[in-house]
Amino acid sequence: MSTLVTNIGELVTCDGTGEGGVGARADHALVVDAGRIAWVGPASSAPAADAVIDIEGRCVTPGFVDSHAHLVFAGDRSTEFAARMAGQVYDGGGIGVSVAATREAGDDHLRAALAARLAEMRAQGTTTVEVKSGYGLTVADEERALRLAAEVTDEVTYLGAHVVPAEMRDDRAGYVELVTGEMLAACAPHARWVDVFCEPHSPHAFTGEESREVLEAGRAAGLGLRVHGNQLGHGPGVQLACELGAASVDHCTYLSSADVDALVGCAGTTTATLLPGVEFSTRSPWPDARALLDAGVSIALASDCNPGTCYSSSMPFVIALAVREMGLTPSEAVVAATRGGARALHRDDIGRIEVGARADLALLEAPNHLHLSYRAGVPIARALEV
Numbered sequence: 402m403s404t405l406v407t408n409i410g411e412l413v414t415c416d417g418t419g420e421g422g423v424g425a426r427a428d429h430a431l432v433v434d435a436g437r438i439a440w441v442g443p444a445s446s447a448p449a450a451d452a453v454i455d456i457e458g459r460c461v462t463p464g465f466v467d468s469h470a471h472l473v474f475a476g477d478r479s480t481e482f483a484a485r486m487a488g489q490v491y492d493g494g495g496i497g498v499s500v501a502a503t504r505e506a507g508d509d510h511l512r513a514a515l516a517a518r519l520a521e522m523r524a525q526g527t528t529t530v531e532v533k534s535g536y537g538l539t540v541a542d543e544e545r546a547l548r549l550a551a552e553v554t555d556e557v558t559y560l561g562a563h564v565v566p567a568e569m570r571d572d573r574a575g576y577v578e579l580v581t582g583e584m585l586a587a588c589a590p591h592a593r594w595v596d597v598f599c600e601p602h603s604p605h606a607f608t609g610e611e612s613r614e615v616l617e618a619g620r621a622a623g624l625g626l627r628v629h630g631n632q633l634g635h636g637p638g639v640q641l642a643c644e645l646g647a648a649s650v651d652h653c654t655y656l657s658s659a660d661v662d663a664l665v666g667c668a669g670t671t672t673a674t675l676l677p678g679v680e681f682s683t684r685s686p687w688p689d690a691r692a693l694l695d696a697g698v699s700i701a702l703a704s705d706c707n708p709g710t711c712y713s714s715s716m717p718f719v720i721a722l723a724v725r726e727m728g729l730t731p732s733e734a735v736v737a738a739t740r741g742g743a744r745a746l747h748r749d750d751i752g753r754i755e756v757g758a759r760a761d762l763a764l765l766e767a768p769n770h771l772h773l774s775y776r777a778g779v780p781i782a783r784a785l786e787v
């Protein structure tokens with residue numbers, strides 16, 4: 402069955418044309434057939450279809466592609482957030498609190514919590530989300546998290562190397578061996594990606610050499626690579642991600658000029674995924690997204706929704722922060738949250754509204770996409786059901 406979506410005041414195609422590549426078109430329409438975009442053009446020349454949706458002059462964008470989220474967890478760390486707002490520094494230690502609560506939780510509880518978080522995201526315009534494990538850290542608990550994640554998304558990431566769990570603190574090498582051996586074997590069948598928290602500034606996370614072991618083992622098991630890098634200070638994460646051909650290196654809060662050069666050099670493969678909700682929730686410095694874009698780095702914006710460093714699932718919030726604090730124009734921020742996220746997942750069927758792409762759409766209660774940052778905090782975006 403075909404559906405004509407018409408009377409779109411502004412259609413944001415993210416097709417690479419126009420300011421920031423946003424490809425905004427006035428008075429457009431599109432046709433959806435079998436879940437794909439079958440036609441795009443001026444509303445006045447739209448073909449007939451089996452059904453019609455009148456958008457009444459509002460704005461339609463690609464659904465947001467949230468390429469970094471940790472959604473399988475139990476427990477609450479709001480007091481940790483409050484302590485940080487009072488000056489406490491984040492070092493990854495709180496992850497252990499979520500690990501303990503998640504191990505305790507039953508499958509039904511975790512499944513329901515995951516579904517609620519996904520519904521919250523969809524209600525704010527997100528139509529694709531990557532989901533990581535990382536709060537289990539035993540073979541059975543990591544396998545369970547990935548199995549649950551695979552029930553709701555194709556973008557599933559094995560993050561057994563989130564931190565060294567408390568019970569193995571005195572045997573880091575043993576934990577890396579587990580992550581790259583038995584745990585990987587149990588988890589790889591459920592996952593598309595492997596990720597590692599490469600952070601020498603955290604006593605809980607992994608060094609550059611440990612991270613390399615994790616990534617190389619994941620790649621040998623057929624997984625694509627992602628890296629948490631350069632979050633808490635300067636470090637090897639970005640260089641490692643570029644060297645190994647990771648799809649994405651995420652955070653990039655502290656970058657040297659050599660890191661930026663490396664990201665420019667690997668922009669065809671590796672996207673720098675910026676997570677401004679984390680800078681907001683940890684009182685960290687803002688990455689200079691403007692400088693990265695001007696240098697030729699491939700950038701994306703994602704929520705990093707997680708119980709520790711950013712318990713916000715809102716891509717509009719991320720867009721507003723990137724505009725207000727990181728130097729992106731409103732158009733560039735929308736592109737980074739859609740087509741940029743798709744690039745970070747090595748996908749070209751999402752994040753854009755062009756013939757052949759998936760019909761994953763967001764509707765704005767607004768005449769144009771500038772309102773996403775102009776009306777920060779107002780719930781104007783939602784996924785459009787076609």
Ligand SMILES: N=CN[C@@H](CCC(=O)O)C(=O)O
Nearest residue numbers: 496598629705707708709710
């Ligand atoms: N930095 C590592 N992992 C998460 C935080 C996890 C947590 O604190 O629970 C992040 O992306 O910021």
Ligand SMILES: [Zn+2]
Nearest residue numbers: 469471629705
């Ligand atoms: Zn993360």
